[in-house]
Amino acid sequence: MIRLDSISKQNGHQILFIDASMSIQKGEKVGLVGPNGAGKTTLFRMIVGEDRPDDGQVAIDSGMTIGYFSQDVGEMSGQSAVAAVMDGVGPVSALAEEMAKLEAAMVDPDQAGDMDAIIERYGEVQGRFEELDGYALDARAREVLAGLSFTEERMDGDVGLLSGGWKMRVALARILLMRPDGMLLDEPSNHLDLESLIWLESFLKNYDGALLMTSHDRAFMNRIVGKVVEIDGGSLTTYSGNFDFYEQQRALGEKQREAQFERQQAMLAKEIKFIERFKARASHAAQVQSRVKKLDKIERVEPPRRRQSIQFEFRTPPRSGEDVATFENVHKGYGGKPIYAGLDFKLRRKERWCVLGANGAGKSTLLKLVAGAIEPDRGTVSIGSSVRMGYFAQHSMDLLDGDETVFESLDGSFPQAGQGALRTLAGCFGFSGDDVEKPCRVLSGGEKARLVMAKMLYDPPNFLVLDEPTNHLDMATKEMLVAALSTFEGTMLFVSHDRHFLAALSNRVLELTPEGIHQFSGGYTEYVASTGQEAPGLHPGG
Structure with a gap:
């Protein structure tokens, strides 16, 4: 199906591959792993012909179709999300767009004189649309978008008005709708909520083509792949089994x-x-x-290359009072749509609440209310005595000063800490050597998230409010964060789509559903066992 034979590749001074080989057969689902910068994206680009090896060859069965999803989604605007998704399948979306324009023309009084020509053209376009099975394709496109948590309104709205994360989902939906013979998915689990992630997992399990993917989500990778290819030190090593194996x-x-x-x-x-x-x-x-x-x-045995992983250890945060946060009869809505109506909820010291709920259920709203970023319409949210809060939200990354370096940013927050302590802190969060001299403006999303997290956890608060803290983090940083937070002695309230993170850290679950709010006095693992579902309203395999 897809074979890389003895490939070598150099980017500038960096050697990515030396005489490396791998293959993927039809129906195989393969995880591609390796440290950042090892060449995962270059490997994808060589398979689809966007890049070439310096030596060796990439062989693909003739006639094989390949769909490639990358984090760089390009420009999208001027069409609906459904049309953008159908675009990937060929001429059908252009016909659908023309039909929509002709339908609008039919009811436009200014074009009454051209009605015969409009109706005739509509008949031609509709006939061609039916020949290409356009109605079924439109339904399938909507099904895929619904799986990725799109509402009807969002499906039919201009794709150009969507945020970067939602555009990513459109680009992913386009590849899934194509159902090519082979799929290359570079971080498809980024930007997805838990429900979309579980839906995608089920979709990929049932896909019968060849799949090669990268993902920072351990549970997602474990449940899909049956083979792992590791890039390390220029070579490709194949392991048969899932990620844990x-x-x-x-x-x-x-x-x-x-x-x-x-x-x-x-x-x-x-x-x-x-x-x-x-x-x-x-x-x-x-x-x-x-x-x-x-x-x-004698042929010398090389010592094994040690992957550097530095553990971060919390200082003990100051003790808070027993009642950390209390919601009393809280009402909150947006534009006439109620999110909370009479919410009563109390967080006590050392409880670790994870908040579950579909898109729009009010997860981020709850965290913003606690953090004081927004006010309730009615009722009160009160924070207990001696509570010091650390709030991590997606916008936290925008508050970094772009002109400061990583080190200057840390030094500005902790002027008393001393250079050695700050360099150790930076190292724990993946900034080693010269990385601390990078200006914040050139940092990737993952690097910004790690820097904000380092600043929040160095002098630890006793109440952590975390909104999707693992969104941009690689697997090694996530592992470090889980290990560090598992010994944290304060209170936590968090939203995450990472099931490993949820299971490892929660001891309480707050479930937001259209029928009401449910509290579970057990962690995420107990929640799954008692409800038989991994997210509200989703049943296994459903």
């Missing part, structure tokens, strides 16, 4: 290489000691010479 095998391989390396080092030390000891004695000259030759011929 790959991690176990990788750790095992590392342990074996470590033992092999240590055994060889001990043997070399022994030989060198003998040579040093007897090299001046004529009686041992022949033995010394034969050992020197033996050493020259």
Whole structure:
């Protein structure tokens, strides 16, 4: 299906691949993993022909169609989301657009004189639309968009007015509707809420083509892929199994290489000691010479490359009072649409509430009310005594000063901390070496999120309010954050679409549904076990 044979590739001074090979067969679902900058996107671009290897070849079965979803979605505007999705399938969307214009012309009194020509043209266009199974395609496009949490209104609205995250979903829907023979998906789980993520998981499980994807979402990757290809140090290594299996095998391989390396080092030390000891004695000259030759011929075992992962340890936050936040008879709505009507809810010290609910259910609204970013229309939200709050929202990243470097930004927040402590903090959040000298304006979404998180957690508050804190984070940073937050001694209220994060950190669940608000006195894992669903209103496989 897709084969990379002995490819080599260099970008500037950086060598990405040396004599690397891999293959994907029909029906295989493969996860592509490797540190940031290892060459995952370059590999995708070589498969679709947007880039070429310096050496070796990329072979794809003739006639095979490939759909490629990348984070760079390009310009979209002037058409509805449905039309933009159908665009990927060919001429059908142009016919649908012309039909819509002709339908508008039919009821326009100014065009009454041209009615015969309009009706005749409408018949031609509609006939061609039906030949191409356009009505079924329109329904399928709407089904895919609904799966990705689009409302009817949003499907028919101008795609140009959507935010970047929603445009990403349109670009993804376009590839899914194509149902090509092979799909390359670069971070499809970014920007999706939990419901969309679970729907996409089910869609991809039922897809019968070849799939190659990257994702920072561990649970998502685990449930879809049956094979993992790792890019590391220029080579491609294939593991058969899901992501958890790959991690176990990788750790095992590392342990074996470590033992092999240590055994060889001990043997070399022994030989060198003998040579040093007897090299001046004529009686041992022949033995010394034969050992020197033996050493020259030995193929040296490389020590395993250690992936740097620095753990962040919390300072103990000051203790808050027992009642951390209290909602009493809270009413809140937008433009006449009620979100909360008489909400009563209390957070107590050391509780870790995760908030679940479909798009528009009021998850972010709840967090904004607690953080004081918005006021209730009626009722009160009160914060308890000695509570120090840290609030992470998506807009937090826009508050960074673009002219400051990463280090200056940290230093400005903690002038007493000292250079060593701040460099260690930066390292924990993935800024090592010269990265601390990058100006904030050039940082990626993930880097900005890590910097904001570092600033919030260094001098820890005792109440963390986190709105999608893992949105832009890679798997290693997420693992570090989960490990750090699991020892956090304060209170938490958070929204996340990452099931690993939800399961590891919550001990309470607040579920927002159209029928009402439900509180569960157990974490996300207990919630799934007791409701039989992973998100409100969604049943397994549904």
